[in-house]
Amino acid sequence: MSIFEGVRDKIKVLNVVGARPNFMKVAPLHRAFEAHPAFASRIVHTGQHYDARMSDIFFRQLEMPEPHVYLGVGSGTHAEQTARVMVAFERIVLDERPDLVVVVGDVNSTLACSLVAAKCHVPVAHVEAGLRSGDRTMPEEINRIATDAVSDFLFVTEQSGLDNLRAEGVPEEKIFFVGNVMIDALVQFREKAARTTILEDLGLKPGGYVLMTMHRPSNVDREEGLQKLLETLEALTEQLPVVFPIHPRTRNRFADFDLAGRLAAVPRLHLLDPLGYLEFLRLMEHAAVVVTDSGGIQEETTYLQVPCLTLRENTERPVTIELGTNALMPLDSDRIARCVTALRAGVYETGRIPPLWDGQAARRIVEVLAGVLEGSEVVTNSP
Known part of the structure; x- marks a missing residue:
């Protein structure tokens, strides 16, 4: 049975989580998608972080539903883990025919699922796009760069993300400065x-x-x-x-x-x-x-x-x-x-909260996607 069984005339979204930092980002996104009448949102857990006890705690505390799909890929080298996610996620994409795949952050699951979606001609939204350390010895840096390169919607948390994407030649119409969904969860x-x-x-x-x-x-x-x-x-x-x-x-x-x-x-x-x-x-x-x-x-x-x-x-x-x-x-x-x-001893400068880190980033992301996708030719995957 399809995880989108009974869904008609809605934009079908797969939200990908793979590791614990993803949970805090996808929780507010899933809630915002579900609150919008244009979307049907489902959660795919790749199992990259495979401690079931810890996953259960995070899902429960963040008031998320159980994942609609659990791929259970487990650990391995970067190549092994990325490959297993790609093989398993491709089956889900081909079976479910989503209209949009949402990936967050910079873990191996982020890269793997964005590559699969792009090759299956499903639009990809990358949340936390444009972040760069400048250190390509970090596997996360490779994941960020490659994910941004294949994504259709690039949702940015801070000014450096805008600067980096523009310097890399990303078209302006793909880039959206929306704030930080990690802070959405913290505020809530x-x-x-x-x-x-x-x-x-x-x-x-x-x-x-x-x-x-x-x-x-x-x-x-x-x-x-x-x-x-x-x-x-x-x-x-x-x-x-x-x-x-x-x-x-x-x-x-x-x-x-x-x-x-x-x-x-x-x-x-x-x-x-x-x-x-x-x-x-x-x-x-x-x-x-x-x-x-x-x-x-x-x-x-x-x-x-x-x-x-x-x-x-x-x-x-x-x-x-x-x-x-x-x-x-x-x-x-x-x-x-x-x-x-x-x-x-108090010898430090009090910082400031960056622009748009106000607990509303997920709502902004969903509004952007609704504005672009509602009624567009993107929504062609429904049977």
């Missing part, structure tokens, strides 16, 4: 997150701890990087407790290099399994500082006006530095500790 669920008990459960006080996430290969795939990370944790916990929801990849690397025992021995370290969206949001909002190598966390801390140290050489989200509360920093324990000392 901030009050709900405030009702969680994660701070109380950990015995923490607002402003009295550091929140850390770390998972990028450049930081955790080599013993040298993990040694530096341990030195950083030891230096930070001399000042404040550190809450570290540890990515499975990072935990495995500590075990691989026989450093798990030293990690467990760090005093005042709350080493946690990955958290649900609401619990993490509350921890992020009340942290003294967030130390991370994530992309999306740079944006969320900017909106929350929480100081953020991003342990990378570059960022694809420069507005978080130009306007927000983010700063780039190498994985250097002494420098990070000094910076946290200064931040605790």
Whole structure:
């Protein structure tokens, strides 16, 4: 049976999610599509992040329906994972004949599904288009560039996205500056997150701890990087407790290099399994500082006006530095500790929330698509 069974005279949309950061972006998009009479929206979960327990938590907390399709591709090399998504998603596109495929972010599923849709002559909308780090050693950078190249609608979160796409010669009529759907989810669920008990459960006080996430290969795939990370944790916990929801990849690397025992021995370290969206949001909002190598966390801390140290050489989200509360920093324990000392003393500039980061990005995206697609020849895939 078709997932669009009974749908008539509507624009059929497949929203793709693959990894946990996608969930926070697709949740407001799906709701906005469903609230508009022109669209029928369905969710395809590729299973790129395949921890069913964590996926279930995110879908439930973000008040999303169960995925209409689950592809279950699992892990593998970049080539293996991308290929498996393409093969599985092509069957869905050929069977369901959607009018539009929506991809978000920069994970392997984003690239794989955009390529399939483009080759099946289905319009592609890329949400978070135009972001560039300038570092092609990052697999996400390749995914961003290639996805933008085949997309028909490029929805941009910040000025740098506009500048990058224009510099790459993308026609102006394909580009739409709409704001940030990640912030839509934060705005909607901030009050709900405030009702969680994660701070109380950990015995923490607002402003009295550091929140850390770390998972990028450049930081955790080599013993040298993990040694530096341990030195950083030891230096930070001399000042404040550190809450570290540890990515499975990072935990495995500590075990691989026989450093798990030293990690467990760090005093005042709350080493946690990955958290649900609401619990993490509350921890992020009340942290003294967030130390991370994530992309999306740079944006969320900017909106929350929480100081953020991003342990990378570059960022694809420069507005978080130009306007927000983010700063780039190498994985250097002494420098990070000094910076946290200064931040605790109030030695930092309060940032500003970037334009259109107001919780309405998904609505703008749907209105743009309705204006372009309603009544157009694009809607030709319905039987």
